[in-house]
Each structure stands twice: as C-alpha cells, then as structure tokens.
Amino acid sequence: MTRRLLLSYLTLAALLLLALEIPLGFVYSRGERERVINAAKDEAESVSAFASLSVSAGRAAQDLPERAAHCAERIGGKVLIVDQGGALLASSHPLSAAEEAGLASWPGIAAALRGTATADVRTSTIGGVEYLAVATPVRHGVEEQGAVRITVPTRMVADRVHHVWLLLVLGGLAALTAVVVVGFGIARWTGRPIRELEHATHELAVDGTAVPVAITKGPPEVRSLAATFNRTAARLEHLLASQRAFAGEASHQLKTPLAALRLRLENLENDIALNARGSLTAALTETDRLARMVEGLLAMARLDESAVEREPVDLGRVCAERHRAWSPLYEQHGVWLALAGDYTGEVLALPGAVEQILDNLLSNALRVSPPGSTVSIDPRRPALQERRFPHRAAGPGPVELHVMDEGPGMTEEQRRRAFDRFWRAPDAPKGGTGLGLALVQRLAQASGGEVVLRRAPLGGLDAVVRLPVAPGRAGGTGVPSQRPGRPLQTAAPGGR
Numbered sequence: 001m002t003r004r005l006l007l008s009y010l011t012l013a014a015l016l017l018l019a020l021e022i023p024l025g026f027v028y029s030r031g032e033r034e035r036v037i038n039a040a041k042d043e044a045e046s047v048s049a050f051a052s053l054s055v056s057a058g059r060a061a062q063d064l065p066e067r068a069a070h071c072a073e074r075i076g077g078k079v080l081i082v083d084q085g086g087a088l089l090a091s092s093h094p095l096s097a098a099e100e101a102g103l104a105s106w107p108g109i110a111a112a113l114r115g116t117a118t119a120d121v122r123t124s125t126i127g128g129v130e131y132l133a134v135a136t137p138v139r140h141g142v143e144e145q146g147a148v149r150i151t152v153p154t155r156m157v158a159d160r161v162h163h164v165w166l167l168l169v170l171g172g173l174a175a176l177t178a179v180v181v182v183g184f185g186i187a188r189w190t191g192r193p194i195r196e197l198e199h200a201t202h203e204l205a206v207d208g209t210a211v212p213v214a215i216t217k218g219p220p221e222v223r224s225l226a227a228t229f230n231r232t233a234a235r236l237e238h239l240l241a242s243q244r245a246f247a248g249e250a251s252h253q254l255k256t257p258l259a260a261l262r263l264r265l266e267n268l269e270n271d272i273a274l275n276a277r278g279s280l281t282a283a284l285t286e287t288d289r290l291a292r293m294v295e296g297l298l299a300m301a302r303l304d305e306s307a308v309e310r311e312p313v314d315l316g317r318v319c320a321e322r323h324r325a326w327s328p329l330y331e332q333h334g335v336w337l338a339l340a341g342d343y344t345g346e347v348l349a350l351p352g353a354v355e356q357i358l359d360n361l362l363s364n365a366l367r368v369s370p371p372g373s374t375v376s377i378d379p380r381r382p383a384l385q386e387r388r389f390p391h392r393a394a395g396p397g398p399v400e401l402h403v404m405d406e407g408p409g410m411t412e413e414q415r416r417r418a419f420d421r422f423w424r425a426p427d428a429p430k431g432g433t434g435l436g437l438a439l440v441q442r443l444a445q446a447s448g449g450e451v452v453l454r455r456a457p458l459g460g461l462d463a464v465v466r467l468p469v470a471p472g473r474a475g476g477t478g479v480p481s482q483r484p485g486r487p488l489q490t491a492a493p494g495g496r
Contacts, residue, residue: 108135
C-alpha cells in the first residue's frame with residue numbers, strides 16, 4: 001500500500017511539474033529570442049542613421065570603417081555597410097574578393113537595398129537562438145543610400161536558455177525528491193493502521209487469538225474498518241472458544257456415563273434369557289462405538305485447542321514402532337501386516353501426529369481387510385518422487401506415507417466424502433464412528449501436509465499422507481539389501 005500511495009503522489013507531482021515547467025521554459029526562450037532580435041535591430045538602426053549622415057556629408061570613407069569596427073567590437077559581432085549599388089563601404093572583418101563582389105546578392109542586403117528591413121533568425125529545438133543576422137536600409141529622406149548588415153553572436157543567449165532549462169529540470173527533480181520524502185511519511189502514516197490490521201488478521205488466522213486494533217489512527221474509513229474488525233474478531237474468537245469448550249466438556253462428561261452404562265450391561269449378561277443375548281451384544285457394541293466416537297471428538301477438540309509448533313519426527317522409527325504395536329492384533333485377525341519402503345529420514349509434523357495418523361489408518365484397514373490379506377505401511381523417499389516426476393522443481397518434495405489394504409475399497413464418490421465427520425460408507429463394517437479419517441485429515445493439514453485416498457493396486461484402498469521433509473534432514477535408504485516397495489518387516493499369522 002505504501003508503494004502504491006507513493007507512486008500516486010509521484011505521478012501527480014510529475015504531471016503538475018510538466019504542466020508548469022515546459023510552458024515556462026518555452027515562454028522564457030521566446031522572450032530571450034525577442035529581446036536579442038530587438039537589440040540587434042536597434043543597433044542596426046543606429047548604424048544606419050550614422051551611415052546616412054556620413055554619406056550625406058561625404059565622409060563615408062573616413063567615418064564608416066571606424067564606426068563599423070567600434071560597433072562590431074562592442075557587440076562582439078560583424079558589421080557590413082554597402083552603398084546603393086551593393087559596393088562595400090565599410091566592414092568590421094576582412095572579406096574575400098568573391099564575397100565582396102557578391103554582397104548585393106546576399107538575401108538580407110538585397111532586401112535592404114530594396115527598402116525592406118529583414119531579420120534572419122534560426123532557433124534550436126528548445127527555443128534558443130542559434131543564428132541572428134539583421135539587415136536595415138540606409139536612407140536619406142526617401143532616397144536609398146545603401147544597407148547595413150549586422151550579425152550578432154548567439155552563443156551567450158543559447159547558453160542562458162540552456163541554463164534555464166537545466167535549472168527547471170533540477171528544480172523539478174528537487175521537487176520530486178521532496179514529494180518522495182513527504183509522500184513516504186504520509187503513506188507510512190496512512191498505511192500504519194492497515195499494517196496493524198494485517199498483523200492482527202494473521203494472528204487470528206494462525207493462532208486463533210484476536211488482538212484488538214487501535215481505532216484512533218488513520219483516516220475515518222480505516223478507523224471504521226478497525227472497529228468492525230475488532231467486533232468480528234472478538235465474536236469469532238468467542239465462537240471458537242465456545243465450540244472447543246463444548247466439544248471438550250461434552251466428551252469428558254460423556255465418558256463416565258458410557259463407562260457406567262457398559263458396566264451395567266455386562267452385569268446383566270447372566271440375568272437375561274439366551275434369546276436376548278443378541279440384543280445385549282448389540283447394545284454393548286453400540287456402547288463401544290459411542291465411546292470411540294467420544295474419544296474421537298475429544299481428540300479433535302484437543303487438536304483445535306493446541307497451537308503446538310511442528311517439529312522433526314523420525315518417520316522410519318515411528319512406522320517401525322506402530323508396526324510392532326499392531327502386529328499382534330493383526331495376527332489375531334489372520335491379516336498380514338507388512339512394513340515396506342526405504343525412507344528413514346525426518347519429516348515435520350505436530351508432536352504425536354504421525355502416531356495418531358497411523359493408528360487410525362491401520363485401525364480402518366484392519367476393519368475392512370479379509371483374513372489372509374495384506375496391509376502394508378510404505379514410507380517413500382523424496383528421491384524416488386523426483387525420478388518419477390522430473391518436471392517438478394529441484395529439491396526434496398513431500399514424503400509420501402502409504403497405508404494400503406486389500407479390502408473392498410471405495411468408489412470415487414465415497415473417497416470424496418470419506419473425510420466428512422460422522423460419514424460412513426453404506427457397506428462399511430460395524431464398529432466405526434466416522435471420525436477416524438476426519439482426524440487424520442486434520443492432523444495432516446496441521447502438520448503442513450495433506451491426505452488423499454486412492455484405489456490400491458490390488459483393489460483395496462491406498463491412503464496417502466504427504467508430509468514435508470524436515471529442513472536439511474532428508475533421509476537416505478533404509479535397508480540396502482531390500483528393494484523399494486518390498487517388505488522389510490512382516491507379521492504374519494501362522495502358516496504364512
């Protein structure tokens with residue numbers, strides 16, 4: 001904004017200076033030209049009157065050379081005096097025989113011999129005089145007795161005109177410099193409230209905290225905008241705080257009644273008829289599902305409330321830990337959990353985010369995987385991505401963490417809606433809450449990455465989490481003896 005205001009001030013000042021200085025320069029140049037021409041004409045008239053008296057008195061040969069030399073010396077120019085036939089009477093400078101013989105044919109002298117005074121003026125492109133010659137007839141009464149031609153040097157006039165133009169240019173630059181200094185101060189003063197608004201908006205967007213902006217600075221429109229921003233930011237902060245508080249408090253308040261409800265249902269198991277055991281089991285299942293939903297809401301509330309900075313996370317170590325933690329559960333369900341990939345470097349993520357992302361993805365994959373199938377954890381190096389996509393900019397790209405299953409997968413429409421809260425696919429197995437993928441997406445985005453769902457090579461689902469590489473900590477290869485994409489560690493049920 002400061003640059004734009006300063007540019008507008010400079011543009012207006014430059015247009016104003018051009019509108020004033022250019023006409024002023026041409027007016028001064030025209031005035032100097034007219035002054036020089038009038039002075040030369042007056043000098044020529046004076047010499048013409050003296051020549052007329054000298055010729056009438058018969059003293060032309062004695063007086064005119066001295067007068068011509070004196071006049072030429074005084075004006076620093078040249079003086080020629082000829083008679084009515086064009087013959088030279090006096091000259092302030094030597095002439096060749098050819099020049100002396102052709103004096104009558106010179107344009108100014110020829111016109112003066114016919115009784116017409118002339119002025120031959122040549123000007124420069126900026127109005128300065130470059131050449132000036134004045135010719136005046138010599139008369140005695142009405143009788144033409146000859147002509148006087150005076151050539152005036154114009155270097156001094158041209159220099160004076162050029163000097164004035166230079167002063168106008170320097171004055172304009174000085175004025176523009178003053179406009180820059182004063183305009184910069186005004187622009188900074190005008191833009192200070194806008195910069196404070198920008199800073200407060202950034203703080204609100206990043207940290208969710210509203211910093212009040214002073215409403216006593218700047219133009220009335222900016223003060224009104226600041227007051228409106230303060231009201232909007234305060235209301236938004238209140239709404240966000242209320243939402244977080246409600247989610248957190250509701251989740252905490254629901255945990256205890258749910259635990260008590262499950263305990264009471266379990267105590268009823270020995271007191272109900274056999275034909276009612278199915279309903280009891282269904283009630284217990286729904287209670288567990290509601291408890292998981294409450295845990296998911298509590299996790300999302302904690303994520304909204306946290307303003308933790310991202311930190312480097314060893315992706316290979318986290319994948320290995322979650323592989324070891326989930327392997328026994330996968331064995332119980334007859335599913336093969338494989339750890340593949342060759343990326344062992346560090347990524348930027350919120351503390352604990354990668355663990356929660358893997359736990360949710362592995363839980364979903366186990367729920368949909370049939371016995372005897374394989375679920376793979378596959379972190380991939382940026383170097384592999386650069387070879388696959390050579391048109392991308394140089395430097396390590398985001399690391400891709402793949403969790404692939406061999407379940408029924410999802411349609412394209414279902415993959416688009418999978419990250420909506422509480423949404424579950426129509427054919428999804430029982431036990432889900434619809435919050436797992438929503439939490440994964442929030443954690444990935446808060447860590448500076450993203451998550452997408454694709455169709456896996458064997459027909460299941462490929463959950464791809466992209467995370468930024470920690471600066472200066474791009475990983476190398478994992479285990480050199482293994483090819484990329486082959487299992488490094490596996491946990492298989494008996495017989496596999």
